[in-house]
Amino acid sequence: MKVGYFPGCSLVGSAREFNESLQAVSRLIKLDLVEIPDWNCCGASSGHAADHLLSLALPARILALAEKTGLRDLLVPCSACYNRLITTVYELQANPRLKSEVRELIELDLKLDVRVRNVLEVLKEAMEADGSSRIAKPFAHRVACYYGCLLVRPPKVVQFDRPEDPTSMDELMQAIGAEPLDWAFKVECCGAGMTLARTELVAKLCARILDDAVARGAETLITACPMCHANLDMRRGDIEKAAGRTFTIPVMYVTQAIGLALGLGPKELGLHRHMVDCGPLLAAATQSSTVNLQS
């Protein structure tokens, strides 16, 4: 399976482990990622607040470059990038005048015939095609799948999964041997881009998410969004201060969990880059598998 690939800024910066684990998993499950040459920032959380036309032109340039590769699908792993790109397709398809305006601005041909796809959709397809048989070490943990806001909303634009109760990540986790939990905050907001301006608000929202996951017995949170990961992982100190308690639960990318199940090492998957240590979780896994071996 060959798809165009737009990593976005996060995946080469604060979420480089998302990129590393995605690349490592892709190699194993024969998912060929063709990076879009000369890509730019999608505008993410600030672009659309600043200028409407700019917020469409930035993703449009990426889409135009993706079209040039001739590939039908464009994988956009970051939820914020995914949301901006798919919104751009939606808005420009509905408004031909705006589309020609944008085309002039980016000075590139724009057909809007590329399918913008998120990491869950692509992984599901690739795993079904070539991944499930390669599971070396089932990821036997109770997990809370956290989708965040941007993967499923707004429903009429993204048209992905059930907006209020998505299941695609849960199904992926089930396929690698994990036990996805039924919990209340699958699609609640983590505070996203407010992380710099209103840190205390983000801390409060994230505390509720962690609290519910822990209360239901989750061993780890699984996410597919660099922003969510940064807030739940990097802001852990602020979260604990807001909650008045400690949380030891780690937050992993969906690709890292899949990578572990496929037998990749923690380092290859960038697990050492997290603020909250995944070590205890992995140790527990090793122990239990040792026990299994002995018995």
Add this chain to the structure above:
Amino acid sequence: MSRIGVFVCHCGENIGATVDCAQVAQMSSSIPGVVHSVDYKYMCSDPGQTLIKEAVKEKKLTGVVVAACSPRMHEPTFRRACAEAGLNSFLCEMANIREHCSWVHEKGDQTTQKAADLVRVLVEKVKRNRPLRPIQVPVTKTALVLGGGIAGIQASLDIANAGQKVILVEKDPSIGGHMAQLSETFPTLDCSQCILTPRMVEVAQHPNITLLSYSELESLDGFIGNFKARIRKKARKVDEKLCTGCAVCTQKCPQKKIPSKFNAGLGMRTAIFVPFPQAVPNKPVIDIENCRYFKTGKCAVCQKLCPAKAVRFEQEDEILEIDVGAVVCATGFDVVNTDFFPEYGYGKYPDVINGLQYERLASASGPTLGEIRRPSDGKIPETVVFLACAGSRDRAKGIDYCSKICCMYTAKHAMLYRHKVHSGKAYVFYMDIRAGGKMYDEFVRRAIEEDGAIYVRGRVSRIYERDGKLIVKGADTLLGGEPIEIKADMVVLATAAVASPAAEELAQKLHISYDSYKFFSEAHPKLRPVETNTAGIFLAGACQAPKDIPESVAQASGAASKVCGLFSQDQLSREPLIAAVNRTAPPQYSSCTGCFLCESVCPYRAIERETITTRGGKPIRTIARVNPGLCQGCGTCVAVCRVKAIDLDGFSNSQLYAEVRALA
């Protein structure tokens, strides 16, 4: 040779102020065939009509054109006048020079010219009119009522009390419908069963009503006054005549854990069952999907114990063929499939229930005998949250329309809860309160002011379980949009009312139209609210749109009066403006080639196949024939006929061509 009279009306100033009527009369007099042309201030008045009648007689007119208002307004008036003067009424036509001319144009020569043109067109048409006679069709004076809810019951009783025969068909084992499930009714809080069950009994005992419970319509053919209904009487597996309703079978049946539909899944029933103790008829039915005898071949406890020996495992479905003259469709509604909003956890949390389930909890005949106890553990809930608009007015996930009944029943629910659990807290989340109706708003105010229901204006985003409580997350949009969380013990969703799942199929069987929500369409939203577009089929109750009890009953009585009006005549008289297939002398018999394109396009299924035979009965060829009872004169068949074998009386091809040519 035609002798046409033209009568130009001023309609006071309506036409006269804009069109020079005298000149129109003057111009019309020179049209070939016109022998009389006059104008008058009010042609529809008595002297005006006399003018027409006298002219018809004196000038021996063969056709009349009245240039005045819309034929919708006064065509019957002028046609009657002509008929009184001895002219076939279908030789009188109207040129609409008011709505089509004076009302939409400025005063001037062009406007007068247009009025004259309109007259000329109609003169050319009238020259080609031929005398027609109204069609007489006989009427079978038996009404078929589909659905035994309150609407069907009311319609049946009204028709039966007027002395006509009724066949009431109900798909469930008992009549009563949703109303039988309800606890108390707004705005008076009288017990639903107490006001309904006497009517159910009346239906069963009425000499003019034949009740076919546990039966469904298979097909309906024919036309107004002359329908043929095929009804499937589903096998009860119990001989209704022998059964005395002693209930030994239902007490002894070993299969006791089947969710009861009547109790909205909150209670259990046996495999041989009567839906509820007050059922009419009070005769059990065996549910063969769950019956041990039908699954394993063993058991037959009911058969062994029945003192009347009424159990019949071998009984089969029966098909009844019945002639009826009119149909009242009263098949009701359903509540929405709750998968629309997984965020509310319906189906996941047992204490999140819908309005119909709450009705069963609050009903004295319900699974808790009227005590408000939550389904999960039977405890009395201390805090209950009611959600209005669960699916209604929700373009994103639910349905666009307002379900209309929820504001009132939610107020009632909160009120009943507060009456039964004095220490309990009742919260109601709402968008707007829509309580239009007699004593309705007062009722809601009473729930809030006297019974202390806490109304929160805002939507609920999520419901989830935490530490044995249902956490209801919402917003109070009246007080600065603050997010609020309520720890509830039970949540009641006022789920949207939708068309019943079988509505679409039934509409196609009846050949009536329905809207995009699968509710049946009335013939006119304001002026013909109980008729359908198919003559002889009427609507009552919530199969047309969500309705409360008073509205359903009112509409049912309306439909009943339409049926009685229809049955007051021995023969029906219909306008003869219908299509006909031409017939010619042998060996052709007709220019129809028998392609039956017309059959496939006719929206009224009026095209029949007619086989022409020799005198000896040998078939020669098959051609189309128009059933005059079914044809509504729409002309679609005329348009598609490739050999012009079909023509429409009163609007024939030659008449329409002549009209167009008159303008050239």
